[in-house]
Amino acid sequence: MLAAGVDVGSTTTKAALIDENKRVVALALVDTGANVVRAAERALHTALTQAKVEEWDVAYTVGTGYGRYRVPFGDLQVTEISCHAKGANFIFPATRTILDMGGQDTKAIRVGPDAEVKDFCMNDKCAAGTGRFLEAAAEVLGLKLEELGEVSARAKKSLKITNVCTVFVEQEIVMHLARGCPVEEILAGLHWTIAGRSIGLLRRVGLESEITFTGGVARNSGVVRALSERLGARLNVAPESQHIGAIGAALFAWERAAHGAVSQRNNQSRALGPVPGGN
Amino acid sequence: MAEAYRFQGVGRDLQKDLLGQWYQRLENAPRTGTPVAYLFISGNIGELLRSFGFELVFPEVNALQCGVKKVAGDFILKAEDLGYSSDVCGYVKNDIGLAASGNRGPFGTLPKPDLLVCTYSGCNTYIKWFEALAELYGARLFMLDVPYRRTGEQELQQDRDYVVAQLEQLAEVCAELTGRPYNPDHLSELLENSRQAEELWVNILHSARHRPSPFDAYFEAVFFMAPIYVLRGMPECVEYYRAAAQEIEERITHRLGPVSEERFRIVLEGPPPWPHFRTFWELFKRWGVCCVASTYSKVGGIWDFGFRHDPSRPLESLAEYAMNCYTNWGWQLRRRMMERYVKDYQADALVIHSVKSCRSFSVGQADVREYFTKECDLPTLFVESDLADPRYFAEAQIRNRIDAFFEALEHRRVAGPHPGRA
Numbered sequence: 132m133l134a135a136g137v138d139v140g141s142t143t144t145k146a147a148l149i150d151e152n153k154r155v156v157a158l159a160l161v162d163t164g165a166n167v168v169r170a171a172e173r174a175l176h177t178a179l180t181q182a183k184v185e186e187w188d189v190a191y192t193v194g195t196g197y198g199r200y201r202v203p204f205g206d207l208q209v210t211e212i213s214c215h216a217k218g219a220n221f222i223f224p225a226t227r228t229i230l231d232m233g234g235q236d237t238k239a240i241r242v243g244p245d246a247e248v249k250d251f252c253m254n255d256k257c258a259a260g261t262g263r264f265l266e267a268a269a270e271v272l273g274l275k276l277e278e279l280g281e282v283s284a285r286a287k288k289s290l291k292i293t294n295v296c297t298v299f300v301e302q303e304i305v306m307h308l309a310r311g312c313p314v315e316e317i318l319a320g321l322h323w324t325i326a327g328r329s330i331g332l333l334r335r336v337g338l339e340s341e342i343t344f345t346g347g348v349a350r351n352s353g354v355v356r357a358l359s360e361r362l363g364a365r366l367n368v369a370p371e372s373q374h375i376g377a378i379g380a381a382l383f384a385w386e387r388a389a390h391g392a393v394s395q396r397n398n399q400s401r402a403l404g405p406v407p408g409g410n
Numbered sequence: 411m412a413e414a415y416r417f418q419g420v421g422r423d424l425q426k427d428l429l430g431q432w433y434q435r436l437e438n439a440p441r442t443g444t445p446v447a448y449l450f451i452s453g454n455i456g457e458l459l460r461s462f463g464f465e466l467v468f469p470e471v472n473a474l475q476c477g478v479k480k481v482a483g484d485f486i487l488k489a490e491d492l493g494y495s496s497d498v499c500g501y502v503k504n505d506i507g508l509a510a511s512g513n514r515g516p517f518g519t520l521p522k523p524d525l526l527v528c529t530y531s532g533c534n535t536y537i538k539w540f541e542a543l544a545e546l547y548g549a550r551l552f553m554l555d556v557p558y559r560r561t562g563e564q565e566l567q568q569d570r571d572y573v574v575a576q577l578e579q580l581a582e583v584c585a586e587l588t589g590r591p592y593n594p595d596h597l598s599e600l601l602e603n604s605r606q607a608e609e610l611w612v613n614i615l616h617s618a619r620h621r622p623s624p625f626d627a628y629f630e631a632v633f634f635m636a637p638i639y640v641l642r643g644m645p646e647c648v649e650y651y652r653a654a655a656q657e658i659e660e661r662i663t664h665r666l667g668p669v670s671e672e673r674f675r676i677v678l679e680g681p682p683p684w685p686h687f688r689t690f691w692e693l694f695k696r697w698g699v700c701c702v703a704s705t706y707s708k709v710g711g712i713w714d715f716g717f718r719h720d721p722s723r724p725l726e727s728l729a730e731y732a733m734n735c736y737t738n739w740g741w742q743l744r745r746r747m748m749e750r751y752v753k754d755y756q757a758d759a760l761v762i763h764s765v766k767s768c769r770s771f772s773v774g775q776a777d778v779r780e781y782f783t784k785e786c787d788l789p790t791l792f793v794e795s796d797l798a799d800p801r802y803f804a805e806a807q808i809r810n811r812i813d814a815f816f817e818a819l820e821h822r823r824v825a826g827p828h829p830g831r832a
Binding site for chain 2: 197209210211212213247248249250251252253255335337
């Protein structure tokens, strides 16, 4: 028996497959692009190919992320807040606080011992200090996203970056470049700023140890370093940090399948909880 | 069966008729020579003005009507064209845009004011709003300075005297403008009507203590509360609440309610996002959520803790009323009120809808969230959009937060009873 989770995010779509022993057997990642349905299908098929299985081997599928209602083969939709809680708890069972930084969202989630969400806070209607912010910065600096952490590690000091606006930060970077400031110091400053903004969210839900860092930005060692320094604490970061939401979704699917839920694939899927008849 | 449900829908239909008739009277006012006064809902002393024969216009009500009818966005843009900043209150910009468009809205054409009474001074933007209208219309402006209630169970006697003295001055202004003398007996008659309507309205509000609640104290209350705000003191207002109370009684008898299956009971703080009112309601309804008490239904007056207008002390009771609308209370008093609602109405959670363009009221809400989450261990959700500006409503984000919140509540329910509460 296999259970699948598909996390359709604003920038990337992730899929996870787990087997009957709750082992993660495949993880996939594709760009979301303009066609959400297609992205969900591509991500799942990539995972199926990796695991060398067919679609009918999957007993149950849960969709999550902003595009969760567009996952055509999803049996159930669960918000990414619950999925990140579930996924983080699965990989780091002592997790009590989660920081998830994705393309356009930053979330702070406080969880209990069995992954129940106790409180959460998200960034406002603004992508300031999210993955998109770092993308914009990388573009101006002529770097690839995955290079940011490594380059910033070379900085002897970090510059003070005052802007957290994804649009205006570009101007500030250009200003520093024009003054001849080293790229690594600008980057270290950006990471310091982004970390400060996230800590504000974490404090709002109440910081409790252990802290697990998830989402695409968790792959940036510069942000991890800045967060650890500012918090004075170690952060859990899994190699599959970007897939935590999809893994959480797959775990929800696994639970449903284990409780005898039958996949309604090809029928209309529904959301967890809401009264039948609601959308 | 049809006989058994004969009152269902009465509250909404009758409210619509009454408001339609009121707007018609306003449209006719220039022709009939009826004097017109503009004032705010919060702590309004409408009965005093009505006793001089004024028809009343409430710019906030016009703004919310424009929001619901989805024309607020155009009026707001018009105000921004005139130079109003994007950060200015959505209600103000809607009203300025409306005034600059010949005062013609979805409700008809509004008459110009003969008198502007700034009945609510707790928000400095409101003061500027009426100053702008005074300049625009060249109308007389009376600033009623109502002291803010920061702490304490009772308002101070000197504060009450201060408001009463101003009401006496206002009566002189009204007499001068209308040529009618101040008639305290007539004012008392109107206040007796207010008292009766308030008694009936409170019974409706308290009905939400039932399980399931027969009434949504936010999404339905916004319709049911309209007559007590805009028509208070008039006999038809009393009649309205008599009919509405029958509808609620009938719902209790037949266990009818706003949701088919009540699964969560919430207390709600903050005004609704009017341009997306239906969508917002649906986001809660799909989880079987019923709002059992709200603070927004008290912005015009708090009656459910015992206050009634007193015909034997007309000006004094108007002063007490004006000082004790929800918006005139400091956060300590508001927080205590929400705590009481959670307990009395057995709510599972608190939801705060914060207004982006209203900093004066939104500023303490983060503290309220923190207090209820951390001190009371009560699940509290914070969402933000705007009361009038449709541009601030991001459905995907709001939906995500609401879904995640009720998912978590459901999880808590499965995992066991809430610690610290029965």
